[in-house]
Amino acid sequence: MQWHHLPLGAGDDSAARLTAxxxxxxxxxxxxxGPRTMALFRRQAGEGGIDLYFTPECEVHAWPLLQxxxxxxxxxxxxxxxxxxxGHNEITYYLTT
Known part of the structure; x- marks a missing residue:
């Protein structure tokens, strides 16, 4: 299983898409x-965009959404x-062990 990445640009459409x-x-x-290793993360990207990251466990439980x-x-x-x-706050523990 792998991580998945979704870049979202800046703007109202991206904010609405992020919420959805x-x-x-x-x-x-x-x-x-609520699997312990299933999580959705975000990181600020350049020019006001947002990068979304889905943990590998998402392939099992959220495959249709990823597609x-x-x-x-x-x-x-x-x-x-x-x-x-x-996700669970302790997810970073599971990601670093």
Missing amino acids: IADAFTALFRSAG ECGAPPCAPPALTGLELLV
């Missing part, structure tokens, strides 16, 4: 029973600057 993705992800996270959003696989992101949007 976070809401859909939250519903999938809850329906999956719908068009989030391709990527290398694991550096943890610096990542902000947890949906």
Whole structure:
């Protein structure tokens, strides 16, 4: 399983899309029973954009959302600057062990 990345540009459309993705992800996270290693992160990107990162566990529980959003696989992101949007606070422990 791999990480997935979705860049969102700046603007109102991106803010609305971020909210829709976070809401859909939250519903999938809850329906999956809140897996410890399933999470959605964000990081500020250049020119006011936002990068979203989905942990590898998302392939199991949120595959349709990853496909719908068009989030391709990527290398694991550096943890610096990542902000947890949906998931358990201790996720960084699981990502570093």
